Amino acid sequence: MILTLANRKGGTGKTTTVVNLAALWGSQGQRVLVIDLDSQGHAAIGLGLTYEPAANATIHHLLRHPDTPVNALWQATACEGVSLIPADTRFSGHGEQWPLTGLQRALAKGDILHYFDVVIIDTPPTQDGLLISAMCAASAVLVPFVPHHLGEVGAKQLARLFYRVATEQNPSLGMLGLLPVMFDARLQLHRQTVDRLARQFGQARMLAGVRNNIKLAEAFAHGLPIHCYAPRSAGAQDYRALIQSLGAKNSH
Numbered sequence: 038m039i040l041t042l043a044n045r046k047g048g049t050g051k052t053t054t055v056v057n058l059a060a061l062w063g064s065q066g067q068r069v070l071v072i073d074l075d076s077q078g079h080a081a082i083g084l085g086l087t088y089e090p091a092a093n094a095t096i097h098h099l100l101r102h103p104d105t106p107v108n109a110l111w112q113a114t115a116c117e118g119v120s121l122i123p124a125d126t127r128f129s130g131h132g133e134q135w136p137l138t139g140l141q142r143a144l145a146k147g148d149i150l151h152y153f154d155v156v157i158i159d160t161p162p163t164q165d166g167l168l169i170s171a172m173c174a175a176s177a178v179l180v181p182f183v184p185h186h187l188g189e190v191g192a193k194q195l196a197r198l199f200y201r202v203a204t205e206q207n208p209s210l211g212m213l214g215l216l217p218v219m220f221d222a223r224l225q226l227h228r229q230t231v232d233r234l235a236r237q238f239g240q241a242r243m244l245a246g247v248r249n250n251i252k253l254a255e256a257f258a259h260g261l262p263i264h265c266y267a268p269r270s271a272g273a274q275d276y277r278a279l280i281q282s283l284g285a286k287n288s289h
């Protein structure tokens with residue numbers, strides 16, 4: 038599976054979810070590759086990498102130079118079973134053009150699913166060529182959202198983009214689900230937002246949420262996945278439950 042985490046709204050738990058899904062799958066013996074298309078470079082921090090990668094060892098280099106072999110770009114991380122192709126934090130992309138299917142072609146050419154069981158792509162909080170490239174390359178999209186009004190608007194905008202890419206560019210793209218994050222079941226606003234989106238997109242697409250849990254932010258700052266940093270925390274429980282439900286979905 039090549040899974041893209043996407044929401045053009047910022048701060049919706051995309052990178053936190055990428056890092057913790059990758060680390061949990063890796064700890065279960067899966068071979069996982071994280072690709073960080075977001076030039077903020079946050080995925081590297083969450084996976085415990087402390088140095089800046091050379092510009093030519095990044096995924097943004099590959100977009101600009103599509104003949105670069107993808108196999109030369111990944112590196113091991115501190116998390117068992119998890120490799121990373123990092124972002125170029127100097128990349129702005131303004132005014133640049135590259136083929137939107139370049140990443141898709143590079144992953145196919147490098148036979149990426151021969152080396153990894155799961156590839157997870159983190160994306161920037163924008164609707165630009167990077168996000169569309171990630172959706173062209175993926176077999177599934179997961180949309181983390183914060184359950185309030187603007188989070189709902191962001192999830193709906195993303196869904197429209199998903200249908201456009203699935204119709205025009207990548208017919209094998211599927212919607213894995215919508216994931217409420219920083220969820221607080223005591224808040225009526227959160228419950229109502231989740232219910233409305235579940236009615237619109239189908240209850241089966243609405244995944245059990247990840248609660249608001251400060252341990253997730255602390256773990257990230259320490260470069261550790263939540264199941265290592267605070268294994269009994271609400272965040273660790275919720276991400277474990279999430280991979281179980283995704284595993285069940287995949288086997289159907």
Ligand SMILES: Nc1ncnc2c1ncn2[C@@H]1O[C@H](COP(=O)(O)OP(=O)(O)OP(=O)(O)O)[C@@H](O)[C@H]1O
Nearest residue numbers: 047048049050051052053162219248249250253254
């Ligand atoms: N469930 C949660 N409970 C509490 N804090 C969280 C939770 N999930 C994420 N956070 C925190 O919220 C902030 C935003 O999360 P994150 O960086 O994962 O979002 P993002 O969607 O990747 O952001 P961006 O759009 O900037 O890439 C971070 O400080 C993170 O530690």
Ligand SMILES: [Mg+2]
Nearest residue numbers: 051052075079
């Ligand atoms: Mg992020």
